[in-house]
Amino acid sequence: MATVPSVSYSITIRLEVPAGGKAVSQLTHAVEHAGGVVTALDVSNAGHEKLRIDVTCAARDADHVQEIVDGLSRVEGVTIHKVSDRTFLMHLGGKIEMNSKVPLRNRDELSMAYTPGVARVSMAIARNPEDARRLTIKRNSVAVVTDGSAVLGLGNIGPAAALPVMEGKAALFKRFAGIDAWPICLDTQDVDEIVRAVQLISPGFGGINLEDISAPRCFEVERRLRELLDIPVFHDDQHGTAICVLAALTNALKVVGKELPHVRIAMAGAGAAGSAVLRLLLAAGAKDVIVCDYRGAIHEGRDDLDDSLRWIAENTNSGNYTGDLRGALEGADVFIGVSAPGILTGEDIARMADDAIVFALANPEPEVSPDEAREYAAVVATGRSDYPNQINNVLAFPGVFRGLLDAQAKEVTEEMLLAAARALASVVTDDELGPNYIIPSVFHPDVAHVVATAVRETARGGLPATDLAEYRTGDRE
Ligand SMILES: NC(=O)c1ccc[n+]([C@@H]2O[C@H](COP(=O)([O-])OP(=O)(O)OC[C@H]3O[C@@H](n4cnc5c(N)ncnc54)[C@H](O)[C@@H]3O)[C@@H](O)[C@H]2O)c1
Ligand SMILES: O=C(O)C[C@H](O)C(=O)O
Numbered sequence: 329m330a331t332v333p334s335v336s337y338s339i340t341i342r343l344e345v346p347a348g349g350k351a352v353s354q355l356t357h358a359v360e361h362a363g364g365v366v367t368a369l370d371v372s373n374a375g376h377e378k379l380r381i382d383v384t385c386a387a388r389d390a391d392h393v394q395e396i397v398d399g400l401s402r403v404e405g406v407t408i409h410k411v412s413d414r415t416f417l418m419h420l421g422g423k424i425e426m427n428s429k430v431p432l433r434n435r436d437e438l439s440m441a442y443t444p445g446v447a448r449v450s451m452a453i454a455r456n457p458e459d460a461r462r463l464t465i466k467r468n469s470v471a472v473v474t475d476g477s478a479v480l481g482l483g484n485i486g487p488a489a490a491l492p493v494m495e496g497k498a499a500l501f502k503r504f505a506g507i508d509a510w511p512i513c514l515d516t517q518d519v520d521e522i523v524r525a526v527q528l529i530s531p532g533f534g535g536i537n538l539e540d541i542s543a544p545r546c547f548e549v550e551r552r553l554r555e556l557l558d559i560p561v562f563h564d565d566q567h568g569t570a571i572c573v574l575a576a577l578t579n580a581l582k583v584v585g586k587e588l589p590h591v592r593i594a595m596a597g598a599g600a601a602g603s604a605v606l607r608l609l610l611a612a613g614a615k616d617v618i619v620c621d622y623r624g625a626i627h628e629g630r631d632d633l634d635d636s637l638r639w640i641a642e643n644t645n646s647g648n649y650t651g652d653l654r655g656a657l658e659g660a661d662v663f664i665g666v667s668a669p670g671i672l673t674g675e676d677i678a679r680m681a682d683d684a685i686v687f688a689l690a691n692p693e694p695e696v697s698p699d700e701a702r703e704y705a706a707v708v709a710t711g712r713s714d715y716p717n718q719i720n721n722v723l724a725f726p727g728v729f730r731g732l733l734d735a736q737a738k739e740v741t742e743e744m745l746l747a748a749a750r751a752l753a754s755v756v757t758d759d760e761l762g763p764n765y766i767i768p769s770v771f772h773p774d775v776a777h778v779v780a781t782a783v784r785e786t787a788r789g790g791l792p793a794t795d796l797a798e799y800r801t802g803d804r805e
Contacts, residue, residue: 337387351403363395472537475516481690510533627648684706707766727782
């Protein structure tokens with residue numbers, strides 16, 4: 329449960345007050361007294377006797393909304409009319425739509441955009457399939473595919489309930505990278521069926537973004553699709569997270585004056601996010617990592633290792649540590665959590681090395697309270713927008729796909745992920761860098777462009793060893 333009012337619980341309360349009395353001035357006080365935050369107060373109708381007012385405020389949760397409404401109804405002369413949840417209002421009818429780019433004003437235009445004119449274009453593509461990228465939406469389209477099995481922190485809620493999240497993702501693709509992304513919610517959680525379904529729809533897309541498919545099935549779905557398809561397949565929960573974590577860690581290490589190959593890293597979480605974060609950290613030069621899951625450290629002696637955990641056991645934990653996460657934190661320079669809420673306390677962080685770095689990324693509640701962690705660690709990041717250093721995949725996936733589409737890439741490589749992470753880190757300049765600014769805001773105007781450039785150039789055969797600063801705002805063509 330949230331402890332502070334949040335815009336995700338933003339409500340508008342329509343009410344009436346007597347025109348002449350003191351009620352108006354008491355409205356804000358009543359909301360604040362109930363612990364809410366007023367964000368707008370609009371008079372929507374003014375009569376001689378009554379004023380109709382829309383009070384918009386942020387609340388903590390549904391019970392808190394009721395407390396605020398009760399508080400307002402106790403103000404003398406107030407009549408409550410309607411309480412609207414603005415988040416739900418925003419979702420009425422869905423968040424995205426399709427638009428035609430061509431005018432269809434007369435028979436002439438109709439005959440070109442559709443039959444008979446379109447037939448010549450179809451035949452051109454039939455003769456030369458590569459023309460699909462030039463003459464259709466394929467060049468700018470991404471399928472956002474889920475089976476609804478691991479949606480945000482909500483778990484296995486199924487394909488229909490996943491749709492608002494996938495629509496949101498599509499909206500972010502458009503907002504940050506101009507990409508037309510389509511939510512595809514599959515009514516199956518069978519790996520063979522998912523793979524087949526994606527294979528069958530793939531001709532219309534320039535890339536596939538897998539989303540919220542639970543581990544370990546997500547690993548097999550991705551591996552098989554990468555083998556089958558001639559367009560890039562990217563599982564955002566894995567690789568988007570990995571890019572953001574590596575970028576943030578690159579900058580956090582600069583803040584504390586340590587280097588990746590020399591730090592001891594303790595990780596919590598070996599699922600979709602954790603396993604991909606680990607692989608990218610190792611590819612970037614990390615050498616000393618212990619990964620823990622809900623059973624403790626992952627080591628070769630465990631009897632429950634599937635393919636993914638076995639790979640982790642074979643490539644980390646060279647000292648064969650067999651204890652729990654708390655023990656793994658002893659003397660560690662870096663903690664990266666992509667696991668579960670509230671599993672650590674400030675005291676656990678106190679046992680880490682001096683100038684510790686803590687990334688507690690479980691959403692919506694981090695592994696350790698950021699306030700407690702900040703007492704002992706030099707740099708703290710979370711997935712939350714109400715603390716500094718928010719690590720969220722939206723920093724990566726729009727730029728990654730922009731770069732992939734622009735390069736007409738057929739695959740995603742580790743080199744591209746590393747280039748994207750370097751590029752994202754580079755958006756924070758040395759002058760700006762500090763414990764509370766290791767990763768740019770999602771609204772920083774350079775993020776998607778810089779990441780896209782790095783991915784595109786890598787896909788085209790290697791980014792020259794130049795400073796990515798040249799791609800920042802002001803230096804663009
Ligand atoms: N901030 C971000 O950008 C970001 C990105 C991706 C994932 N996440 C968060 O990371 C978490 C994991 O996501 P996922 O998709 O990898 O989930 P997942 O279910 O695939 O993996 C969860 C992992 O956490 C481990 N775990 C559970 N309880 C644990 C405990 N007490 N101690 C140690 N490990 C424990 C599990 O064993 C498993 O390995 C979620 O909370 C998710 O919201 C955040
Ligand atoms: O996709 C996101 O932005 C959320 C993150 O992947 C999460 O699982 O919490």
